[in-house]
Amino acid sequence: MRQLIITDQVLPGPHGERIPDGAVLVDGDTITEVGPRAEVEHRAGPGARRHDFPGCAVLPGLINCHVHLAFDAGSDPVGTLRASDDETLLPAMAERARDLLRCGVTTARDLxxxxGLAARLRDTINRGEVTGPRLLTSGAPLTIRDGHCWFLGGVVTGESEIRERVWRTAEAGADLIKVMASGGQLTPNSPPMWQSQFGTEDLRVVVEEAGRAGLRVAAHAHGTEAIASAVDxxxxxxxxxxxxGPEGQDRREDVARRMAARGIYACAASSRNWRAMVEKFGPDRAGAIYGRLTWLDSLGVPLITGTDAGLPGSVFDDFVGAxxxxEYLGFPPGRIIEMATVTSAAALxxxxxxxxxxxxxRADLLVVAGDPLAGLEALRHRRLLLARGRAVEGDQAATPTG
Known part of the structure; x- marks a missing residue:
């Protein structure tokens, strides 16, 4: 089926690109034409299903690069996970995936x-058996014994086990490899967040083995030394x-500049909880925490968007809040949209x-009321969402005309 979407403005994705009084033509699951309304209407011909959205904008579907569908975003996601069998957990993950989609996320990366439950869910979505965003999955992250998220099953010790685990994860159908380069806050009695779990040489083994399988590597790294090792x-x-660092934030410009030079992306993995951080710590301290993002940007490090959805309070249905x-840090809305679309797609x-x-x-697109270039609040006012060319639940009410 061909669909013609007409809006006051088309935002193709890259910051600064805008087509006033524009249109998008979709044929099945693929975009075939984008441009001024009159031109696209002419090429569409009389057979296309027409959607007119005055006062609206159309932009690419959004991308959330960091989620955990196996966690429920409650006060004890680890406890809930460990108390759930696979037959209970998989339907719950499917519902969280639907929550992601309903808020405009058409592609997500499960880290x-x-x-391998996320891969199973990915495959059922791809077959059209359930509704959800396009999923990329990492399987169980590599970690050390008693390390961060050890309970997911990715514990390794030494080079041979690292290589075997990477290869087994690839053979199981993972889209990428995830490694816990530093500790984290989710796992009791594991190394602190700043402490490295793997050295540079071990991480090189991960990257080398993943490369042999044609896979990219995402490194969880809070600690400065872990970031440096991951970059190297x-x-x-x-x-x-x-x-x-052990004493607090410890930015290293030389490492950040190497990230920029090598095109290594940074994902803050920050949810809508940032507002609570500002309220709790005050704007000065919160600014010091989140100011790393403007600092990284100023040094040329490419930023991508993710929320760590599944952790306590990190919900699946408020990507815009993240x-x-x-916007709070001063990024222009058009630039943020570019990060959540063009840049994130490249990173994946x-x-x-x-x-x-x-x-x-692919025909992943979002129509919203208002002007998202004037403020991201407009992204909350969804009028139509296509995922692989299909309208998402609730959007079929958009009345075709013509």
Whole structure:
């Protein structure tokens, strides 16, 4: 089925690109035309189903680069996970995936689950059996004995076990490899967040073995030394990138500049909880914590968007609330949209498929009321969401005309 979407403005994705009085033509699951309304209408012909959205904008579907569908975002996600069998957990993960989609996320990267459940869910979504965003999954993250998220099943010791685990994860159908380069806050009695769990050489082994399987590597790294090791090892993305040392924040410009030079992406993995941090610590201290993002940006490090959805209070259905952190920090809305579409797609290796409105790209698009270039609040006012060319639940009420 061909669909013609007409809006006051088309935002193709890259910051600064805008088509007033524009239109997008979709054929099945693929975008075939993007441009001024009159031109696209002419090419669409009389057979296309027409959607007119006055006062609205259309942009690419959004990308959340850091979620954990196996966690429930409650006060004890680890306890809930460990108390759930797979047959209970998988339907709950499917519902969380639907929550992601309903808030405009058409592509998501799951960075840690148990027993390959996220890959199973990905495959059922791909077959059209359940509704959800396009999923990329890492399987169980590599970690050390009693390390961060050891309970997910990715514990390794030494080079041979690292290589075997990476290869087994790849053979199980993972889309990328996740490694816990530093400790984290979720796992009791594990190394502190700033402490490295793997050295540079171990991380190089992860990257090398993943490369043999054609997979990218995401490194969880709060600690400054862990960030430096991950960058030197050549990972694709650094998750959190908090620059923590034993005594507090410890930014290293030389490491950040190496990230920029090598095109290594930073994902803050920050949810809508940032507002509570500002209220709790005050704007000065919160500014010091989140100011690392403007600092990284000033040094040329590419930033991508993710929420760590599944952790306590990190919900699946408020991606816009997380993006508003960047608005608070002074990023222009158009730049934030670019990060959540074009840049994130490139980081995931999907830059030729999603993240833009352009001919040949997948028909993942979001129509919202108002002007998102004037403020991200407009992204909350969804009028139509297509995922692979299909309207998401609730949007079928959009009345076709013509």
């Amino acid at each position: 840690g689950d148990r027993g 090892a050549g990972v694709t993305t650094v998750e959190h990138c908090t620059w923590m 993006l508003e952190l960047y 290796g999907l830059g030729d498929e999603v993240g833009r409105l352009a001919p040949g790209y």
